[in-house]
Amino acid sequence: MYRSRSVVTALASVLLGGAALALAGFALASNTPHQKSLQCVADATMANSCNLSMSTYGDSLAGQHGPTGGPHPDWVSYSNQNLSVPANTTVNVTINQYDSGGALNNAFFDQVMGTVGGTATFNGVTVTHVDPNNIGHTFTLRGIPGSGSHIFVSVPLPADSKGGVVKIGAGVYTQPNVITFSFKTGSKGVYEWNCEFPCGGSREGQFGQAMSTFGYMSGTLTVN
Numbered sequence: 001m002y003r004s005r006s007v008v009t010a011l012a013s014v015l016l017g018g019a020a021l022a023l024a025g026f027a028l029a030s031n032t033p034h035q036k037s038l039q040c041v042a043d044a045t046m047a048n049s050c051n052l053s054m055s056t057y058g059d060s061l062a063g064q065h066g067p068t069g070g071p072h073p074d075w076v077s078y079s080n081q082n083l084s085v086p087a088n089t090t091v092n093v094t095i096n097q098y099d100s101g102g103a104l105n106n107a108f109f110d111q112v113m114g115t116v117g118g119t120a121t122f123n124g125v126t127v128t129h130v131d132p133n134n135i136g137h138t139f140t141l142r143g144i145p146g147s148g149s150h151i152f153v154s155v156p157l158p159a160d161s162k163g164g165v166v167k168i169g170a171g172v173y174t175q176p177n178v179i180t181f182s183f184k185t186g187s188k189g190v191y192e193w194n195c196e197f198p199c200g201g202s203r204e205g206q207f208g209q210a211m212s213t214f215g216y217m218s219g220t221l222t223v224n
């Protein structure tokens with residue numbers, strides 16, 4: 001009698017423990033879209049090069065935050081936060097830019113900087129700079145201060161004016177502006193990237209919210 005009760009108690013605690021582990025596992029799995037990094041895919045046509053494709057949205061309903069948009073579905077966002085690329089490689093980047101925009105507060109960032117040839121393509125046209133009054137976002141990559149690793153790449157992503165507004169709640173977007181550029185990686189290290197267009201809303205001249213919260217308009221680039 002007592003023995004069977006203790007067996008039941010033991011069994012119950014094992015089951016409860018298992019349920020707790022399963023819950024913890026589910027919580028971790030639910031977080032993985034924020035943690036998994038986007039891998040650069042080896043380019044079959046060009047030695048020592050890989051391709052990285054991302055998007056920028058006027059909300060968070062597509063990409064890394066999941067179909068519900070996570071905690072801030074109405075915040076602007078890149079599709080990916082953490083990028084992973086090989087060392088000593090040419091990284092060919094394609095960004096589909098779906099968001100609207102406006103004027104830079106610092107016209108320095110209308111220039112294409114640090115790319116192969118000092119150029120980018122904007123909807124198929126080679127450019128060295130774009131209109132500073134029509135910017136959606138920038139992709140600006142630099143070494144983390146104090147890390148000893150140096151890189152500087154900055155590419156403006158013109159605002160998408162192809163008509164129509166992002167349909168918030170549906171994850172449906174207008175035709176994007178397509179921006180491409182290449183840059184070369186050196187030795188292994190972790191770098192950081194962010195956007196230099198004040199797209200964040202609220203505080204400090206539109207540098208709050210998505211601009212000041214990691215994972216929307218900023219992330220890391222890990223060179224492996």
Ligand SMILES: [Cu+2]
Nearest residue numbers: 137195199217
């Ligand atoms: Cu931005």
